[in-house]
Amino acid sequence: MEAIEQERSGIHPARYIDDQHTASFVTSQIDRELLETRFQELNPSKEYTRLEKILVCSLDSVIKASTLKLDDRVGLIIATTKGNIDVLDTEHPFPKSRAYLPEMARAVADFFAFETEPIVLSNACVSGALAVATAKGYIQQQQFDHVFVVAGDLVTPFTVSGFTSFQAMSDMPCKPYSADRDGITLGEAGACVLVTSDRERTDATSMELVGEASCNDANHISGPSRTGEGLFRSIKKAMTQANITSEELGFISAHGTATVFNDEMESIAFHRAGMSEIPIHSLKGYLGHSLGASSLVELVVGMHSVANNTLFRSLGYEEPGTSHPLAVIETTTPKKITTFMKTASGFGGCNVALVCKQLSNE
Amino acid sequence: MNNGSDILDYCYISKGTIWHNGAEWFSKEELPFKAFMKAAYQQRGISYPKFFKMDRLSKLAFMASEVMAAQTPFQEETALVFANRASSLDSDRKHQHSIQHKDAFYPSPAVFVYTLPNICLGEISIRHQLFSENSFFIFDSFNVDTLHPYCNHLIATKKAPAVLCGWVDFDTETEYEAFLYLIRNENIPTHYIQQLYEQHHDST
Known part of the structure; x- marks a missing residue:
């Protein structure tokens, strides 16, 4: 951290x-x-x-x-x-x-x-x-x-x-989401x-999982969907279950592997979901891509982000490089955050979206 | 008391034989796995050239789902919840072999892509255009007591109207087994599913 x-x-x-x-x-x-x-x-x-x-x-x-x-x-x-x-x-x-x-x-x-x-x-x-x-x-x-x-x-x-x-x-x-990105770094x-x-078992970093969904692209076993279908549907379902609007999301901790096609697919899915202006980062520039572990590590960092009221910079990002613009976080900045979304996508056409909310003080 | 008739459909494949809803549907015990799958593909009258590019785990899962889909087509949001013991080890060994020796180094993306057990879920999703929840679990043996609560959860929370669930394991040429069943409500007793599995598993 x-x-x-x-x-x-x-x-x-x-x-x-x-x-x-x-x-x-x-x-x-x-x-x-x-x-x-x-x-x-x-x-x-x-x-x-x-x-x-x-x-x-x-x-x-x-x-x-x-x-x-x-x-x-x-x-x-x-x-x-x-x-x-x-x-x-x-x-x-x-x-x-x-x-x-x-x-x-x-x-x-x-x-x-x-x-x-x-x-x-x-x-x-x-x-x-x-x-x-x-x-x-x-x-x-x-x-x-x-x-x-x-x-x-x-x-x-x-x-x-x-x-x-x-x-x-x-x-x-x-270099996730950057124009000059050219592939993944394994971690x-x-x-x-x-x-x-x-x-009773919760502490200051604990959050409530208020929405969770996964959806297959039904498109290709190794290539991301051109329409971001599975990710889009996962986001929609998780947000509906969470019963919050996208404006209420403090930020998105996205997958952002830095391959040309994955990051492009994500930009399409977030655009379709009306989330182009929500602050977004990929943590792969810090941690590399740790395959099955990556989305859990990034979820944990996201929880710390909320606990510390800080938006973390998307390391490696320089120039916009997706067909639909994204609000990539360019500098680490303090911000009051109570909610965030974690997304991930993988081979086999799988996608998942989790919406987490800060625990109320009741 | 529910007698399990809510299981719409189930399929069992092992040792060169395919059973559908308890009855033997196709058998070619003498053939090696690849030829057995091709013969079943022809018998079913399938025309899907991608089938021939699949690894053996995906072929096994695909064939079991084809036999079932012929009777009851899946819905767009029918979830896929599969499990096995050997994960994708059949393809993993193939990829490892291709990189083991520095002077015979030939890793292939066509093999590497299958070094994930959930690829077979993707293959079935593409074939039937399923935009649905996918999960691949790994257990020592078919474990209905752990799979079932998760399937019930998906149905109870309306994340899926039905779940294509079961066991798809491919370890070696002679050690493979598939048992898929389709459930669409939360009332199916686990012992009934276990019983169906054991009937086939013990007699083959």
Whole structure:
């Protein structure tokens, strides 16, 4: 949070695989030593993969802060796009069976002795935000009283080579919505939130999820819709459920991957939704694109944005570069905010919109 | 007491055989998966060339949904809530193989795009023009007790008029299984769904 407040990016130069097969590029990664130190403080008794360590560390801080007893009323949803995909490499020390997501989930859930079965959600780049909507559904159905939602994804040769083959990677730190944007920067992240119906468990950064919707584009498995259909419909539904007007939205934390087509698609969807003038940012310029984790990390930053009454600059943005103008936040500025919307879109044509509102003082 | 007749339709595929609403609809046990799917495609009289570009998980999901759609076309907002165990590992292994050796490095976008389990939801959405809620869950085995409350939530909150739900798992050439069912109200007992699944799962 401190880095974002100071407009510092975590993106740095890196080289993956070898010189022959990938161009130089930049990525935002979790520091190895920092992760290891933090993880060893939890006194693990077994070996864990890098992603499992990230998930455990993220969960640990939220579980401790909640003081909840992990009984049969407490659920766990793990959102990830690729999970332990790095173990498929023949050089990896872990058995390949660890690539099965239930094995990863079991390792993470058992670390904390969760009583309920962990639920894994793997829905491409909307996984994290969709998991929050799903948690609310389970609470409304009285399946659980509280749900921990944790999300994580790694930067691996697997994803780097794949996105490179798509020619979707930028050689420079990504520039969401900017005219000279030319692709994504991959990043890695872990994030965790507690979704609860118990008002007593909330604190100063907690918000109410007042609208949530997801909708498929029904158009293409890897290309964004030319009309922004799925995103537009997700926004419409989430806003109708939230029962607020777009003028009441303090800002939009959008997906903004910085590919030419994704950002263009978003501008069309926001234009159709009458939201062209709502302040908007993408946090990918700070954090890179952490696939399934990205939308949960960005939701958390959005909540801090509201708690601190600050609009965060959309890092990397210079010149308008979408056919429909957007009110991209160009400088970090104080502003009284009570409501924001988080959107995300992903391969498979999936889209999600979450509307969050500050808790009233009742 | 609801006897489960509100399940409009269901389909089960495993070991070279496709069952529709409990009856065997098509069987080619001797064929490898790819040829089995092509034979079922022809039997169903489908004309959809994109089918042949799909990975094996998407072909399996697509075929199960085709068999069901023939009886009851889906509504535009019919949600898709699928689950499996192996995620997209079949395509993941293929992509990993293409990048494992530096001197034989040939990653392909046509393979990489299928390294996500929810791509099959996108394929079905495109085929039937479904603008709807999509979720892909991962469990150790078919878990109706966890899937069902989420489907009920979608119907109860009017996020979807119906849900095409179930299990679509493709791990290896011989280890694959699909069990899809369509629900449109909140009254279907989970034990009935579990029973339908087990009848097929245990007998194949």
